[in-house]
Amino acid sequence: MNKKKRRAVIAGNWKMNMTPEKTTALIGELRELVKGKRGCDIVLCVPAIDIPAAVKAAKGSRIRIGAENVHFEEKGAFTGEISAEMLTSAGVEYVIVGHSERRQYFGETDATVNKRVKAALNAGLKVILCVGEVLEQRDLGITGEVLAMQTKIALHGVPEEQLKNLIIAYEPVWAIGTGRVATPEQADEGNGVVRKTVEELYGKKAAEALTVQYGGSMNEKNAAELLGKVNVDGGLIGGASLVASKFAAIVDAAQ
Ligand code: PEP
Numbered sequence: 001m002n003k004k005k006r007r008a009v010i011a012g013n014w015k016m017n018m019t020p021e022k023t024t025a026l027i028g029e030l031r032e033l034v035k036g037k038r039g040c041d042i043v044l045c046v047p048a049i050d051i052p053a054a055v056k057a058a059k060g061s062r063i064r065i066g067a068e069n070v071h072f073e074e075k076g077a078f079t080g081e082i083s084a085e086m087l088t089s090a091g092v093e094y095v096i097v098g099h100s101e102r103r104q105y106f107g108e109t110d111a112t113v114n115k116r117v118k119a120a121l122n123a124g125l126k127v128i129l130c131v132g133e134v135l136e137q138r139d140l141g142i143t144g145e146v147l148a149m150q151t152k153i154a155l156h157g158v159p160e161e162q163l164k165n166l167i168i169a170y171e172p173v174w175a176i177g178t179g180r181v182a183t184p185e186q187a188d189e190g191n192g193v194v195r196k197t198v199e200e201l202y203g204k205k206a207a208e209a210l211t212v213q214y215g216g217s218m219n220e221k222n223a224a225e226l227l228g229k230v231n232v233d234g235g236l237i238g239g240a241s242l243v244a245s246k247f248a249a250i251v252d253a254a255q
Pocket of ligand 1: 175178215
C-alpha cells in the first residue's frame with residue numbers, strides 16, 4: 001500500500017455554525033496560517049448562507065470551499081434544497097454527502113446518498129462521501145459489513161472515471177462530536193475496509209489512488225498520530241475546524 005500515491009485532504013465541516021461575517025474573519029485568519037502549506041489540500045465545507053463570503057475570503061489562497069449537502073434533482077419544487085448547479089455557479093468545488101447527521105436527523109438513506117453522489121459528480125463537484133457505523137453495530141461486530149454496504153450502495157452506478165473526484169470519509173458515528181476519538185488502529189482498520197470495498201468494486205489501482213479520510217473528534221492534539229496511519233489520507237473535522245489556529249495545526253500535521 002503506497003500512501004505517497006494519494007493526496008492528503010484536510011477538510012472542515014462547519015455544520016450549523018458561523019455567520020457570513022464570522023466566515024470572512026475566520027478564513028482571513030486561516031489563509032495566513034496555511035500559507036505555503038502544500039503538503040495537503042485544504043477544504044472548508046460551510047453552510048449555504050456562508051458560501052459567497054467563504055468563496056470571496058478564500059480567493060487567491062489554497063483554501064477550497066465546499067457545501068455540506070446537495071440535492072439530487074437538477075431543479076424544481078424542492079423547497080429548502082440546493083442543486084449541484086447552484087453550488088458550482090457560486091464557486092463551490094466540494095460537497096459532503098451522507099454525513100451521519102443527515103442520515104440520523106434528516107431521513108437520509110443509502111439510496112438517497114447514492115442519488116446525491118451521482119448528481120454531484122455529474123455536475124463536476126468533488127464529493128466527500130461519509131460512511132460509518134453506530135456504536136451498536138460496532139458492539140455487534142458488524143462494522144466491516146456496515147462500511148462495505150454503505151460504500152457499495154453509495155457508489156452504485158458511479159463509473160470508475162469519476163473516482164478522481166471522490167473522497168470517502170470513514171466517520172464512526174460514536175466518535176463524531178463526542179470527544180471520543182477512534183484509536184489510530186480503529187481508524188486505520190475502518191479506512192482499510194473502505195479501501196478494500198473500493199478495490200472489490202473498481203480494482204486495486206483505483207483503490208490505492210483513493211483518498212480516504214478519517215473523521216470523528218480529530219483535533220490539533222491527536223491529528224498527527226491518526227494521519228500517520230497508512231490508510232488515513234486526511235481528515236474531516238467538525239469542532240476543531242471552527243477555530244483557525246486548531247484547524248491550521250491539523251493542516252500542519254498533514255505536511
Ligand atoms: C464531522 O462533523 O464530520 C466531525 C468529524 O465532527 P467532529 O470533528 O466535531 O467530531
